[in-house]
Amino acid sequence: MSRLARRLHVVIGKGGVGKTTVSAALGLQLSRAGRRVLVAEVRVQQIPRLLGAEGRGYEIVRIADRLEAISLDPKEAMREYALMRLHSKLLVRSLLENRVVTAFLGFIPSLPELVMLGKLLHCVRTGEWDTVIFDAPATGHGLTFLGVPQALRDAVPPGALRSEADWMQEILVDSTATAVELVTLPEELAVNETLELAEKAGQGLGLPLGRVLLNRHVPLRFSDEELKRLEVGIASEKLAAASRAAREHEIRARRSRHFEERLRSSLSLPLVTLPMLHPERAFGRAEIEALAERIEAAS
Ligand SMILES: Nc1ncnc2c1ncn2[C@@H]1O[C@H](COP(=O)(O)OP(=O)(O)O)[C@@H](O)[C@H]1O
Ligand SMILES: [Mg+2]
Structure with missing residues (x-):
């Protein structure tokens, strides 16, 4: 059983770094390690398709053995929550369709986030899954x-709303239950943002940090000696082109190494490198499998 597995993994990072890709790979890896896994994403349904399954509205989608996905939607989550509290479909429908009520709800800051997070953490609590993976929105919104x-908790007096916030916060700050996984790229901006994110999520919000997943990593292939040899005496044109490609690869590999070292020295967290892949057709199941194996090997 994976020693890094928690009940909740929050996958967070800058837009486009590979959060959805990593969430899918982590889901596949943990389900294969024997855990019952739910991967949750916000408002979209990319995960089922990425793994070769069909998404269907806001239902839970079965993807593989022990692996399911859900898309969180604020309206849907609000309806479910109200139903849980009010026990009457008719009442809930008339309430949520009432213009005064919806206008009032619009005034509570971050209500959509609250109800979606509530739904997510409810899934963590039910025990129906061993692990819930949250493909969080990009940096700022993810932190919100x-x-x-x-x-x-800071804003409302003790009461129903406050006790909702209490049980949610309890799960989030529990380092035996939760891990915030930081996805990043070997690039200046992404790495800077990751360091900031680690600070804000860790020190700022008191959340337990899990791993750094350095995505689109390019491994070194040549020694210094081999590189020197690449630079001299290549006569044929074909070989010259190959030599150029090799040197370009090495430049990217050295950049990857540089940012990997910077992340390792700035954050005392386990770091997993995920290789830059070049799928022949669309990025899909085969690529996710390859990344899941990398995560498994590092777990
Ligand atoms: N290791 C990788 N190698 C090659 N392409 C990747 C890799 N990881 C992600 N991608 C591609 O990068 C793009 C962004 O990834 P995605 O997971 O959607 O990022 P995010 O969810 O953070 O916005 C997608 O097109 C995805 O296929
Ligand atoms: Mg995404």
């Missing part, structure tokens, strides 16, 4: 999500 229970 994770900060909602704390903000609410």
Whole structure:
């Protein structure tokens, strides 16, 4: 059993770094390690398709053995929550369709985030899954999500809303239950943002940090000696082109190494490198499998 597995993995990072890709790979890896896994994403349904399954509205989608996915939607989550509290479909429908009520709900800051996070953490609590993976929105919005229970606790008097915030916060800050996984790229901007994110999520919100997943990593292939040899005496044109490609590869590999070292020295967290892949056709199941194996090997 994976020693890094928690009940909740929050996958967070800058837009486009590979959060959805990593969430899918982590889901596949943990389900294969024997855990019952739910991967949750916000408002979209990319995960089922990425793994070769069909998404269907806001239902839970079965992807593989022990692996399911859900898409969180604020309206849907609100309806479910109200239903849980009010026990009457008719009442909930008329309430949520009432213009005064919806206008009022619109005034509560971060209400959509609160109800979606509530739904997510409810899935963590039910025990129906061993692990829930949250493909969080990009940096700023992702932090808003994770900060909602704390903000609410500071803002509202004791009561129903406050006790909602309490149980949610309890799961989020529990280092035996939760791990915030930081996805990043070997690039200056992405790495800077990751360091900031680690600070804000860790020190700022008091959340337990898990791993750094350095995505699109390019491994070194040649020694210094071999590189020197690449630079001299290549006569044929074909070989010259190959030599150029090799040197370009090495430049990217050295950049990867540089940012990997910077992340390792700035954050005392386990770091997993995920290789830059070049799929022949669309990025899909085969690529996710390859990344899942890398995560498994590092777990
Ligand atoms: N290791 C990788 N190698 C090559 N392409 C990748 C890799 N990881 C992600 N991608 C591609 O990068 C793009 C962004 O990834 P995605 O997971 O959607 O990022 P995010 O969810 O953070 O916005 C997608 O087109 C994805 O296929
Ligand atoms: Mg995404």
